[in-house]
Structures are given as C-alpha cells and as structure tokens.
Amino acid sequence: MSTYERLVNSQNFFSPYLTQEDLSRLGRNYIEVGRLTEEFFPDHEIRLVAVSDNIDTAEGENELAPIRNLFNEWYARDISKKRRISNKIKGNSGEPMGLPPYGYIKDPNNPKHWVIDEEAAQVVRRIFDMTLEGFGTEQIATQFEKEGILTPQAYWIQKGIGRPGKTKTRPATKWNGSTITHLLYQQEYCGDILNFKTYSKSYKNKKRIHNAPENWVVFQNIHEPIIERAVFEQVQQKRGKMRKRRTSNGEHNMFSGLLVCADCGCNLHFHFNQGNPEIKYFNCSNYKGNRGTCQSTHYIRVDFLEEVVLGEIRRLTKFASLYEDDFLKAVIGHSQQADEADRKLKEKELKALLARDEELDGLFERIYEDNVSGKISDERFSRMSRRYEDEQKELTEKIKQLRSEIEKQSSRTMTTDMFISLVRKYTRAKKLTPRMLNELVEKIEVFNAEKVNGVWEQRLRIHYNCVGTIEIPSALPLPTPDVSVNTRKGVVVNYAPCDVAI
Known part of the structure; x- marks a missing residue:
C-alpha cells in the first residue's frame, strides 16, 4: 500500500488533487503504479497531474502512461543491478560495507577506515572480561544498569552519531542480555572487516536477510583491535557451551557446564x-x-x-x-609445518581466483554498457553474459571451498599458539x-x-x-x-x- 493510499484510508487526510513532477515520483513498481492510476484514483475521484510527463487524468486516459511506468521500473532495475555490482567490487576489496559497531567510529580523515572510540571500547572490553570470569549476559546487563552505563543506542544519541532504524523508547541505561550477546559475537572487535553478512532478494524488497557465514567475505587485521583475537576465540568457545546451572538458592559454581x-x-x-x-x-x-x-x-x-x-x-x-x-x-604435533605450506599454496590460489572474479565483474559491466549503447547486439550480449555468469558461478564455488579450508587450517594454527601463550601466562598460578x-x-x-x-x-x-x-x-x-x-x-x-x- 502506497503512502498516499494509507493517508486516504486513514480518513485523517484527503485531497482530490495529486501533483507530481513525473510518474516516477509516484513509484517505480509497474504493477503498483498501474493499480493506483487505473483503479484506486478513479474510485476515489482523485485527479493525478504528472507535470514533466504531460499527464492529467482530468483530460482522460493517457495511452503512454503504462509505457512510461514500465520504463520507470526498468530504470530502477538497471540502477539496482549496477549498484549490486559496485557493492560487490567494494566489498571484495576490503572496504567496509556497513556502519562501525559500538566501540568504533569512522575516521574523520578517512570515512572508509574505523578508529577506536575509547569511551565505548572500555565497555566492550569489560563485557568480554566479565564473560571470561564466568558472568552471564543477563548478569552483565544488570550490573551495567546498576552502574548507569548508557546502552549503545543511548550513547550514539548522546554523542550525536546518527544510526538507521527505529529508536525504541526505553530508559537510556536499560541493558538487555540480547544486546550483550550481540556485542560478544562481533568479530569486528578483532580488527576484522566482515562484508556481505546480510543481503536483499530483490530491489523491490528492502528486507535484509542474514547471509550464511560461508558467504561472508572476511578481511583480517584491517583496523586496530579492541579485543585480542585469542580472547575473542575463547569467548566464542564458551558461548557455544550449555548454560551454567544454578542451585535452587541461585548459587552457581565455576565448574558448572564443564x-x-x-x-x-x-x-x-x-x-x-x-x-x-x-x-x-x-x-x-x-x-x-x-x-x-x-x-x-x-x-x-x-x-x-x-x-x-x-x-x-x-x-x-x-x-x-x-x-x-x-x-x-x-600440543602441536608433527604436521603443522606441512599444514602451513599447504595453506600458503591455497592462499595464493584464492588470490588468483578473487582477481579473476573481480575482472569478470568489470567485463560484465562493460559489455552491458556496450549493449545499451548499441555497440554489441542483444544476441551477442546474451551469449557473452551467459558464458561469464557460468564461469563466475564456478569461481564462486571454488572460492567458498578454498576459504573454508584456509579458515580451518588458520584456526588450528591460531588456537594452538593461543593455548601455548595461555599456559605460559599461568606459570605461577597459586589459586x-x-x-x-x-x-x-x-x-x-x-x-x-x-x-x-x-x-x-x-x-x-x-x-x-x-x-x-x-x-x-x-x-x-x-x-x-x-x-x-x-x-x-x-x-x-x-x-x-x-x-x-x-
């Protein structure tokens, strides 16, 4: 339902005249705009005037209006397609596609780079420390509320940092366990950039859908970390375990869940x-x-x-x-050296595949522009684009598989190194x-x-x-x-x- 339609149905607003610069201002959905102009407006005796398109419903039906609506939708589809290609190129180059999480702000000198917001970062570090000390998310939220610490949303409002989405009306210090959980899963705190975590199915549907982790594109050590990677990995392991059980009087023990x-x-x-x-x-x-x-x-x-x-x-x-x-x-075994050599070969292969994938995006964009300008025929464009799409589909599968294998090998190396450093950390432990x-x-x-x-x-x-x-x-x-x-x-x-x- 369009905005104008909702206003009419609410009976709080009604105007028999609707003036637009052109039909595209009414909408770029061919079916929806056609329903408004052919059914809704006549039923409610509303006069539509589109100045640039020379359309006035008071003068009778305009045979060109449906064709203009169709071209308006094609234009939106074309822009969406180009935007998706542009976003794919940017995302695969390591440029952050989203806003910085709580604890980071955009660098005033380079909006494509994040810097630490120390005031918020102290809260993030404390959340991870308390989690490792055995506190649950609800316990951390309760403690922050008692101390009067601002929630991320309230903090952004206080600092004048604009964030999208609806602002919920709740106390500025009312933390939820779900907020703590969300922050604990942010890999960006290790200094990484994670692109393509969400996607939309169509330019007509603005709803963002969570992407599978294997489809994310991860760039490590891009900005200064708030949390050490070893600490982040420990927290993820602990979060994956069962909740700790308490006795009937509310007491819990550090061995619970282990x-x-x-x-x-x-x-x-x-x-x-x-x-x-x-x-x-x-x-x-x-x-x-x-x-x-x-x-x-x-x-x-x-x-x-x-x-x-x-x-x-x-x-x-x-x-x-x-x-x-x-x-x-x-701890390490005898195979780490062989694993490291194999991982480097796979990283080299992955780099070559990513370069070819980016090259195909550029080629596809060029032949699309050549087709629009008439330099190549529709038949040739269809044949070339199909060949490029088939090759890119095959590349995508190979890239996904290689990334998964490299991540597993890197994780094994990182986790053993992490454990060795932790053991040395507690050499003189007395309690x-x-x-x-x-x-x-x-x-x-x-x-x-x-x-x-x-x-x-x-x-x-x-x-x-x-x-x-x-x-x-x-x-x-x-x-x-x-x-x-x-x-x-x-x-x-x-x-x-x-x-x-x-």
Whole structure:
C-alpha cells in the first residue's frame, strides 16, 4: 500500500488533487503504479497531474502512461543491478560495507577506515572480561544498569552519531542480555572487516536477510583491535557451551557446564549437602536414582575438583617451562609445518581466483554498457553474459571451498599458539580462578569412584581448549597431584590419573 493510499484510508487526510513532477515520483513498481492510476484514483475521484510527463487524468486516459511506468521500473532495475555490482567490487576489496559497531567510529580523515572510540571500547572490553570470569549476559546487563552505563543506542544519541532504524523508547541505561550477546559475537572487535553478512532478494524488497557465514567475505587485521583475537576465540568457545546451572538458592559454581559423565556423556549438576551446606558437589544428571539411565552417581566434591585441576594445570605449566620441545610436540604435533605450506599454496590460489572474479565483474559491466549503447547486439550480449555468469558461478564455488579450508587450517594454527601463550601466562598460578578455568579447560570427564586394592580412587580426564587431552610422558619427573578427600566418615577418595594421560 502506497503512502498516499494509507493517508486516504486513514480518513485523517484527503485531497482530490495529486501533483507530481513525473510518474516516477509516484513509484517505480509497474504493477503498483498501474493499480493506483487505473483503479484506486478513479474510485476515489482523485485527479493525478504528472507535470514533466504531460499527464492529467482530468483530460482522460493517457495511452503512454503504462509505457512510461514500465520504463520507470526498468530504470530502477538497471540502477539496482549496477549498484549490486559496485557493492560487490567494494566489498571484495576490503572496504567496509556497513556502519562501525559500538566501540568504533569512522575516521574523520578517512570515512572508509574505523578508529577506536575509547569511551565505548572500555565497555566492550569489560563485557568480554566479565564473560571470561564466568558472568552471564543477563548478569552483565544488570550490573551495567546498576552502574548507569548508557546502552549503545543511548550513547550514539548522546554523542550525536546518527544510526538507521527505529529508536525504541526505553530508559537510556536499560541493558538487555540480547544486546550483550550481540556485542560478544562481533568479530569486528578483532580488527576484522566482515562484508556481505546480510543481503536483499530483490530491489523491490528492502528486507535484509542474514547471509550464511560461508558467504561472508572476511578481511583480517584491517583496523586496530579492541579485543585480542585469542580472547575473542575463547569467548566464542564458551558461548557455544550449555548454560551454567544454578542451585535452587541461585548459587552457581565455576565448574558448572564443564563436567560431563565419562559413562553416559551427560552433564553433571551442582548441589550442596542439605545438612552441611559447606559441602558442595556434582553428580550425574542422568543417574537412574533420579529417573535417568546412568548406573552410577559419579559423585565428586568441589574442593576435590579444585585441588586436582589446579594441580594438573601447575603440572602442565612445569611441562611447558622445563621441557619446551616436548611440550610443543605434544600440543602441536608433527604436521603443522606441512599444514602451513599447504595453506600458503591455497592462499595464493584464492588470490588468483578473487582477481579473476573481480575482472569478470568489470567485463560484465562493460559489455552491458556496450549493449545499451548499441555497440554489441542483444544476441551477442546474451551469449557473452551467459558464458561469464557460468564461469563466475564456478569461481564462486571454488572460492567458498578454498576459504573454508584456509579458515580451518588458520584456526588450528591460531588456537594452538593461543593455548601455548595461555599456559605460559599461568606459570605461577597459586589459586584456581573462573577465568583461568574458562581460558584453559574445555571440559572434564568424571569417572565414578572405584575401589582399587582396597583404596577408593576417582579418575578425571581433562580436555584443554583448542588441543584436547595432553599426554605428559611418564618418564619425566612431573608427578601427578596427590589429592585425597574424606567424602564421608571413614571413607577417603584419592585422585588417580586417567588411562589416557592428561
């Protein structure tokens, strides 16, 4: 429904005269404009005057009006096609296609480059830090609201920064968990440019549709990062895990979401002893006593967990500092050098394909202009454009596949390097913190306690972020942590390393 039509139907406005410079001002949709001029205006006795087109409905029907409407729509389609080609060239060259996210502003000297807005960037860094410390999105939003921190929309309004879209009427400091989540997923904070994240199906439909990640075009390290890439990757890994479970009184533990049953694979749930709330423990959520199918409780005390995990992390840091070559071999393996050479070859091939893709865009635009000007016939234009489109379609598939393979190889290299630097960061750790746990540990498999040679033992298998389990050679003088805990009167459980070395 057109704007004029809505005004008429609302009964708040009506004019029997509608004057336009030309018919294109009424619209460039051939069907919609035809319906207005042939049905709606006559039914409501509205006189239409298009000055430049010499049309006045009071003088009767104009036989040329439908043809003019058709040409107006063709013009819009032509402009849209050229704009799409232009955007594709710009986007593939690394020029940002969207507005800078919260934390960045356009460089006053170069609008195509982003610079850090330090005031907003401090809030972004704090969001990532609090996430690694174990805070949830709703907790962060609540804390920001208490502190009176402006939401991104309110901040832009205060600074006079124009942003598209409707402005919602809500308190300036009313943060939502969804806003925090959105900011946590912005890869642009690593210094990257991500183009073609959304698209529209047609020039007639302005709705933006989310594009599949494999269709994005990513340019790394274009502007100054707000968040280190290693930190961003850690947060994405944590965001992909299950939500942390709290007890009925609202308390949650830093191990929540990290412990899994070694037998059935279900998560372990956090509890505390009703008679003695100081005793906190986890057990299998799928235990048959709780209407599940797992045969054992896999009960494990929190204090026991803290000592074991801290001991294993200390053991790992000693392994890294005293036996660096063995540590690198255990973490990286022998294939990294071959992977790196293969990745460079693929990057070279990708660069050549992108250059050809851009060349085809230019060729297509030139033959289109030659066809419009009459230099080449419609038949030849159709044949050449079909050949170019077929080649470009094949190139697009190859580019997508190569980008996916390069991204996987780069991710493997980056994540192992990231883990090595994190291990060295905690060389002198004296206490296990939520941030240390979240940065280093992906999950912990908990085995049910068993009696071995008259002694109760409980095994754990720690999976570290990015690299999985790490085997520390038994020949090295790096003993496993000696940890034991009294689970109940007269019963002591000792920690035993898993068969697959931690």
